[in-house]
Amino acid sequence: MALTSKVAIVTGAAQGLGRGFSEILLQNGAKVALLDVNETVGKSLKETFDNQYGPDKSLFLSCNVESEEQLKAAFQKTIQTFGRPHIMCNNAGIINESNWEKAVSINLMGVVRGTYLALEHMNKLTGGQGGVVVNVGSLAGLGPLPCTPVYTATKHGVVGFTRAMAAASDISGYGIRFNVICPAFVQTDILNALYQPEKTGQFSSLIENTKKLIEMYGIIEVPDVSKNFLQLVTDETKNGEALAVLQKGCSYVTFPAL
Numbered sequence: 001m002a003l004t005s006k007v008a009i010v011t012g013a014a015q016g017l018g019r020g021f022s023e024i025l026l027q028n029g030a031k032v033a034l035l036d037v038n039e040t041v042g043k044s045l046k047e048t049f050d051n052q053y054g055p056d057k058s059l060f061l062s063c064n065v066e067s068e069e070q071l072k073a074a075f076q077k078t079i080q081t082f083g084r085p086h087i088m089c090n091n092a093g094i095i096n097e098s099n100w101e102k103a104v105s106i107n108l109m110g111v112v113r114g115t116y117l118a119l120e121h122m123n124k125l126t127g128g129q130g131g132v133v134v135n136v137g138s139l140a141g142l143g144p145l146p147c148t149p150v151y152t153a154t155k156h157g158v159v160g161f162t163r164a165m166a167a168a169s170d171i172s173g174y175g176i177r178f179n180v181i182c183p184a185f186v187q188t189d190i191l192n193a194l195y196q197p198e199k200t201g202q203f204s205s206l207i208e209n210t211k212k213l214i215e216m217y218g219i220i221e222v223p224d225v226s227k228n229f230l231q232l233v234t235d236e237t238k239n240g241e242a243l244a245v246l247q248k249g250c251s252y253v254t255f256p257a258l
């Protein structure tokens with residue numbers, strides 16, 4: 001899929017991986033709606049992007065993925081400004097094992113909310129133009145991260161949800177591909193959870209185990225994840241794929257055939 005003039009929506013876009021995904025979409029000619037709860041960082045990023053790519057290429061929208069209303073309004077504003085979306089990236093996510101209901105609401109329910117709105121606006125069966133949804137999972141969606149059981153559960157949920165949506169799309173003919181990207185440890189602010197006991201809650205004593213995992217897997221830089229994200233967006237043969245992104249390279253996950 002060529003990205004020139006395609007319309008994309010990215011949640012949690014103000015920094016970290018969301019910023020990287022937004023930037024690679026802009027570099028390839030897409031128009032991007034940047035959704036985030038952090039207005040200060042989001043508005044400043046929009047200024048940076050205006051200087052690099054032009055003021056009509058991106059849009060910052062204050063949006064909490066916990067709110068159906070705010071997400072709906074963000075879709076409406078994107079459509080008014082750029083037209084119907086072709087690409088949706090449900091990226092916003094947190095670690096919070098103390099307030100674990102919030103982690104479920106953002107990491108899993110936020111992905112479901114964003115995906116269902118994308119389906120409403122992109123489904124070819126209901127007047128949409130099709131496209132691709134890329135959800136952001138984690139290596140913790142494929143195996144356990146012991147210091148974050150609920151984070152692990154939400155990411156396993158994102159992997160299962162995305163694969164089921166891809167199968168539903170195939171069977172029904174939505175004209176939308178659904179893929180999930182599963183990076184290991186990436187150099188962003190979320191890694192600071194390691195040193196914030198309130199984020200890992202009752203599992204904060206597992207810091208040494210987490211450090212060993214980080215040593216084992218290494219820490220990836222955002223651009224290395226973004227280029228793999230781009231592959232899931234553009235390669236029209238990919239639907240229902242989970243792409244594991246490790247420092248040693250990336251690979252499509254083979255799930256057991258049931």
Ligand SMILES: NC(=O)C1=CN([C@@H]2O[C@H](COP(=O)(O)OP(=O)(O)OC[C@H]3O[C@@H](n4cnc5c(N)ncnc54)[C@H](O)[C@@H]3O)[C@@H](O)[C@H]2O)C=CC1
Pocket residue numbers: 011012013014015016017018035036037038063064065066091092093094106136137138139182183184185186187188189190191
């Ligand atoms: N950095 C890492 O090691 C890895 C991160 N991930 C996932 O990547 C995604 C992005 O995380 P990072 O960039 O690493 O972290 P980050 O903390 O740098 O960025 C997260 C962004 O999401 C925004 N956000 C948080 N709650 C939100 C909400 N309710 N509504 C809208 N925006 C919200 C934040 O304001 C921030 O801009 C998350 O889903 C995370 O689980 C996956 C694998 C590895």
Ligand SMILES: CC/C=C\C[C@H](O)[C@H](O)/C=C/C=C/C=C\C=C\C(=O)C/C=C\CCC(=O)O
Pocket residue numbers: 095137138139140142143144145147183184185186190191192193194210213244246251
């Ligand atoms: C405090 C930790 C901070 C941030 C964590 C990140 O947000 C990130 O999402 C976490 C990744 C963690 C992965 C941890 C464990 C992986 C466990 C496995 O069992 C690996 C499963 C599959 C491997 C596939 C492969 O090797 O190809």
